[in-house]
Amino acid sequence: MDLVLEVADHYVFDDLYAKVLPTTLAANIPAKWQNLLGLNGGFSNSTILQETLNSKNAVKECRKFYGQVPFLFDMTTTSFASLLPRSSILREFLSLWVIVTIFGLLLYLFTASLSYVFVFDKSIFNHPRYLKNQMAMEIKLAVSAIPWMSMLTAPWFVMELNGHSKLYMKIDYENHGVRKLIIEYFTFIFFTDCGVYLAHRWLHWPRVYRALHKPHHKWLVCTPFASHSFHPVDGFLQSISYHIYPLILPLHKVSYLILFTFVNFWTVMIHDGQYLSNNPAVNGTACHTVHHLYFNYNYGQFTTLWDRLGGSYRRPDDSLFDPKLRDSKETWDAQVKEVEHFIKEVEGDDNDRVYENDPNTKKNN
Structure with missing residues (x-):
């Protein structure tokens, strides 16, 4: 940074x-x-x-x-x-807070907008669990949360600026520097995937869920703009492993910026409702859709490894990969029945959702 x-x-x-x-x-x-x-x-x-x-x-x-x-x-x-x-540490903090906030807002709005225009499956708007004014609420929550998440993030960058990290700039080409550079990408993904899994699973503990994580689970079916719609402390806690990694393991400065940007792209992608791959090792859009629908599965960020080890992996239904089945009334009715069961289990009667397309559950304003 x-x-x-x-x-x-x-x-x-x-x-x-x-x-x-x-x-x-x-x-x-x-x-x-x-x-x-x-x-x-x-x-x-x-x-x-x-x-x-x-x-x-x-x-x-x-x-x-x-x-x-x-x-x-x-x-x-x-x-x-x-x-x-x-x-001045005060100036470093203030400057980084501004930079991370502006960069975060621009990256979020740019990538989510691109995804919405070119990738997002807009048939989700017809899903019986799509909320009234949902996309506007997603954007409002994200835009209001990003400055606070940036404020919590800035001290980590201040530590890095003052030498409390293993970030480096010069590549030693004579001692397999490029190979080490490539290995760093894989170790970063491996390490942070574990960190996100642990933080995310902890956020689903009942008291923690109600205090911090519930706002992100308001969206049962997502648009790309749900990607950063968190309580700010929730979003920060899930990002901690990205900051711990360079404190304990070597990482090139430019790689850090690239990976930081990639994480944001990935976060948007797994909320875009476009199910392109059913690779059993990758925690892609389908896996994360399962998490939003059924709450207690697929906590990982990049892979399914930690969910498999932790017993929380759930294979996405085949219907998600067949456009005719995915948007059928039968599939949606089955999802709604199971979704309501998990809402009752996780949230009890504390459910303030107002649905756009389900007259049986739509609440009066």
Whole structure:
């Protein structure tokens, strides 16, 4: 994430922080508070910073002073013109919160919209368990949750920025660096798949489910926009393994960004209602549809391995892969009967769903 932050600092945040919190404000802040908060006021009047107006060497000295080692751009005088220097943990947190929120919202809306237009099976709109105004509710919950999930995520990136991870940049081609790079992708998937399974299964404990996970299970049949429609703590807890991995195992910085993006694509994909494969090893859309319909099965993210080991795997019905059977009244009636059984088992009478297409269960507004 330091690569992303460096680009953002260079093009946006250096100027923004210099305007909002210029070093001239230091005169109004006691020196002890400047030191305690890691502010830039005491350094703002130093000879080194004054020399940066004319000397490239002074910029290098400033970089040494703050311990910054840019990968992509050298620093400029603006990099040192704010009361909050780049090395400030407070600034790192605020900047990363903004970046992760914006990136998360754009990635969610972009990928879910693409899926909706080109992939999503819109016959789901006719399903008797599709909710009234469901897609709007999915989007509203996701858009409101992503900033809070980003706030909980940002401290992990701050730890990585400050050296508390095994992320690396340089590839050692002479010592099978490329092979190690490829292996990292497989170990990341293996590790995080286990982490998501454990977190997800814990979220189905009755008290935890009612407190955190129930909002995501409001959607019995999903659109791509359900992919990020979580209680923010729920979404964060299911992502923890993605942040633990680089703390304990080596991972290339660029690979981390690629995998982080891939996880979001995958999350959208397994909610798109398009059943392209019934591979018994892959926890694809059909497996996740089973989870939303019947609650207590298929907790995994990428594979069915951990569900098989944990006794929670349920093979998707063959009818999901036959368009004629999938959308038939007989199939939907059978699903509804079983769905109602699991709703009663998991949620009891605490069911506030208003269905769009089932006059027998539709509630009055």
